[in-house]
Amino acid sequence: QLQLVESGGGLVQPGESLRLSCAVSGLTLDRYAIGWFRKAPGKEREGISCITTNGVRTYSDSVRGRFTISRDVAKNTVYLQMNSLKPEDTAVYYCVADDQWCPISDKYVYAYWGQGTQVTVSS
Numbered sequence: 001q002l003q004l005v006e007s008g009g010g011l012v013q014p015g016e017s018l019r020l021s022c023a024v025s026g027l028t029l030d031r032y033a034i035g036w037f038r039k040a041p042g043k044e045r046e047g048i049s050c051i052t053t054n055g056v057r058t059y060s061d062s063v064r065g066r067f068t069i070s071r072d073v074a075k076n077t078v079y080l081q082m083n084s085l086k087p088e089d090t091a092v093y094y095c096v097a098d099d100q101w102c103p104i105s106d107k108y109v110y111a112y113w114g115q116g117t118q119v120t121v122s123s
Contacts (some may be wrong), residue, residue, distance in 0.1 A: 001025065001026055002025065002026030002027055002112060003023075003024070003025045003026060003114075004022055004023070004024055004095050004096070004112055004114035005025075005114060005115070006020060006021065006022050006093060006094065006114045006115065006116060006117040007020070007021045007023070007117060008020040008021050008117060009093060009117030009118045009119045009120075010119070010120070011120045011121075012085055012119075012120070012121055013122070014085060014086055014087060014121055014122075014123055015084060016085055016121075017081070017082060017083045017084075017085065018085065018119060019079055019080065019081050019082070020036070020079065020080040020082065020093055020095075020117060020119070021077055021078070021079055022034060022036075022077060022078040022079070022080075022095030022114060023075075023076065023077050024076045024077065024078065024095075024097065025076065027097060027099075027112070028073075028076065029053065029071055029073050029076060029078070030053055030073065031053060031099055032053065032097045032098060032111075032112075033051065033052045033053055033097070033098055033099075033101065033102040033103060034050065034051055034071065034078040034095055034096065034097055034103065035047060035050030035051075035095070035096045035097075035098075035102060035103025035104050035110070036048050036049045036050070036069065036080050036093060036094070036095055036096070037093070037094045037096055037103070038089075038091035038092065038093045038119075039091055039092050039116075040088075040090060040092075043091075045106065046060065046062070046091075046106075047060060047103065047104035047105060047106060048060045048062065048063045048067065048104070049067055049080060049104065050069065050096075050102040050103050050104040051069045051070070051071055051078060051102070052102050055071070056102075057069050058102060058104050060104065063082075063089075066082065066083050066084045066085075067080060067081065067082050067083070068080070068081040068083075069081075078095060080093070082119070085119075085121045086121060087123075089119060089121050090119060090121050090122070091118075091119060092116040092117065092118050092119075093117050093118075094113055094114050094115075094116045095113075095114045096110045096113050096114070097110070097111060097112040097113075098110040098111045098112070099111065
């Protein structure tokens with residue numbers, strides 16, 4: 001059964017860090033690229049990072065330099081290390097899998113989505 005399960009969200013103060021995990025089952029990271037999207041209330045969904053089957057990483061301007069995507073192929077898990085968090089990072093974060101595109105652009109329809117994990121950055 002194919003599943004993407006996010007975890008690691010929570011409530012933190014500005015400047016703090018969180019690490020999100022996306023545990024993948026039913027597909028493998030050598031065949032599927034994984035990306036992270038986020039959706040904040042009143043804002044459009046935003047692709048923020050993705051990692052290809054070859055390990056090439058891409059970031060949006062809004063998170064570049066603060067967030068790092070990585071993967072553990074043996075564990076079939078993708079991580080999003082989020083540092084220097086800001087209130088504007090508050091959103092539901094989703095991991096996304098696709099076998100054709102690195103999921104970061106909103107131009108494409110991607111194959112599989114997780115249920116999301118809430119990240120709240122507030123003092």
